Amino acid sequence: MLNYIWASLILIGLLVAGLLGRFTGDSGVITSALNISKTAVMDIALPLAGMMMFWLGIMRLMEKAGLLELAARALAPIMTRLFPDVPRDHPAMSAMIMNLAANMLGLGNNATPLGLKAMTHLQELNPHKDTASNAMVTFLAMNTAAFTLIPMTVINYLSAAGVKGAYQIIVPTILATACTTLTAIFVAKALQKLPVFRIQPQSSPPHVSLTAPNPGSDVAAPGPTAVDVAEEHPQRATPKARFLxxxxxxxxxxxxVLELAAPSLRQGVLEATGLSQVMAAADQRAAEAKAASAAVTADATAQASPLRRLMDGASGVAIPLLLVITLGVALIRGVKVYEEFVEGAKEGFSVATRIMPFLVAMLAALAIFRSSGALLILEYVLTPVLNLIAFPVELLPMALMRPLSGSGSLGILNELLARSDILEYIKYTAAIMFGSTETTFYVLAVYFGSISIRKTRHALAAGLTADFVGLTMSVVIGRLMFA
Known part of the structure; x- marks a missing residue:
């Protein structure tokens, strides 16, 4: 499924770019793809390497101090039901607990290294090294569900935008993320039983005999497997495939033709189809969003209330408290803290380098789709349908962007919060929507890329279903509580 989605993002983006004249230029699809590829390596993967080293070192200390085992025992009744294929005392269990706890406390990017460590341990139990196991899919679905107790980032932006009662979204966010988490677990468990998502026998590496056959024996030497034959002789294209x-x-x-012809030809086509008005309105909205985002960010600390400062302080104390407990217990138990930290940190850079190709592939495809204007056209097409189901049209950009890009959806959130022409309940709903959903495509690329998983099975379907439920529950809860 991911193969088709990735190819469709690129091909649709290129076709729309040809129609709108966005092949080249500073905002063209090629420039955007190259820029995001550089960002994926220099601004995401390499900084993540440092974070990985730090947190893997801390996890090593927690393991040696017995803290991970203690946490695993406390949550074992729940975790063993969710992950029956993972032994209770396996390091994967404690690593998953640490990751989910970090997400619940709103620690943001600090939860990613813990999740990558959990995936590494799950891969140790996986007999099909190129295919996601049931435990991996369930764990990833729970990550994309993003169950949160304190949505600190969203609260900060609401307060900075002058929205009254920013902390009122805590309970709605908990309710929405509880629904997404339950959905993610249910869908992951249900889809794994379907024949289309079952692990196929050929996913296992073919057995290769290390002993040469006896020349006088009647046993023939093993011939090429079905997988080898398929790789040497690709399937012939069907008539339907050739037509497409x-x-x-x-x-x-x-x-x-539009690219090489006079600009008046493209302008005539755009005006005839009505796309010129759509793109003009979209450009104006993007400019307003950029200005609003900058204004909200500049005022982020100017309107801090005592309660907000208390919440910020509590969030800031969470990690130092964890470090104090970890180092204190480790020293009491005679652990060589410096040596063990360094030993655990050694793995961090190798994980970061493994995810680079997956990050580049996914982010480049998303950049092409977005910069081509295809996302804007999709918003325009879906608007009449949303009016029929009473989904606020103002929230459509957030709903479409959230699974694709964290920074993009954050910019849309700030633009909505800064607007004076929309109702307050829509601003609350946008905040709940941001806090109760996750960048599913990014999570899949990073987590599966770290262990070189190529066949993701039903992980994408479970993640997107959880996102859909999160979006729906955000609108329902926002309308009930704030409209």
Missing amino acids: FMLLLVLFAGGV
Whole structure:
């Protein structure tokens, strides 16, 4: 499934870019793809390497001090039911507990290294090294569900935008994320039983005999496996596939013609289809969003109430308290803290380098789709449908962007909070929506990329279903509590 989605993002983006004239230029699809590829390596993967080293070192100390075992025992009744394939005393169990706890406390990016460590341990139990196990899919679905007790980031932005009662979204966010988490678990467990998502026998590496056959024996030497034959002789294209490929070439050729012809031809096509008005309105909205985001960020600390300062302080104390307890218990039990920390940190950089290709692949495809204008057209097409189901049209950009990009959805949130022409309950709903959903595609790329999983099975379906429930519950709860 992920293969088709990734290819569709790129191909649709290129076709729309040809129509709108966004092949080249500073905001063109190629420039955007190259820039985001650089960002994926320099601004995401490499900084993550340092965080990985730090947290893997701390986890090593917690393991040696017995804290991970203590946490695993406390939550064992729940975790063993959710992950029956993971032994109760396996390091994967404690690593998953630490990751989920960090997410609940709103520690943000600090939860990622703990999750990557958990995936590494789960891979140790996985007999099919290129295919996601049931435990991996369930764990990843719970991550994308993003169960949160204190949505600190959203509260800060609400307060900075001058929205009264920012802390009122804590309970709605807990309710919404509880629904998404239950949905994620249920869907992950249900889909793993379907034949289309079952682990196929060929996912296991073929057995290779290390002893040469006896020349006088009647046993023939093992021939090529079915997988080898399939790789040497790719399947022939069906008539339907050939037709779709020819249609793709024709559409792309149309974009090339518009690119090479006089600008008046493209302008005439855009005006005839109504796309010129759609793009003009979208450009204006993007400019307003950028200005609003900058204004909200600049005022982030100017309107801090005593309660907000207390919540900020509590969040800031969480990690130092964890370090004090970890180092204190480790020293009491005679653990060589410096040596064990360094030993645990050694793995951090290798994990970061493994996820780089997966990050580049996913973020480049998303950048092409977004910068081409395809996302804006999709918003325009879906607006009439949303009006019929009473889904606030103002929240559509957030709903579409949230699974794709964290920074993009944060910019949309700030734009909504700064607008004076929309109702307050929509601002609350947007905040709940941001806090109760996750960047599913990014999470899949990072977590599965860290252990070189190619066949993700039903992980994407479970994550997107949880996102859909989160979006729906955000609207329902926002309307009930704030409308």
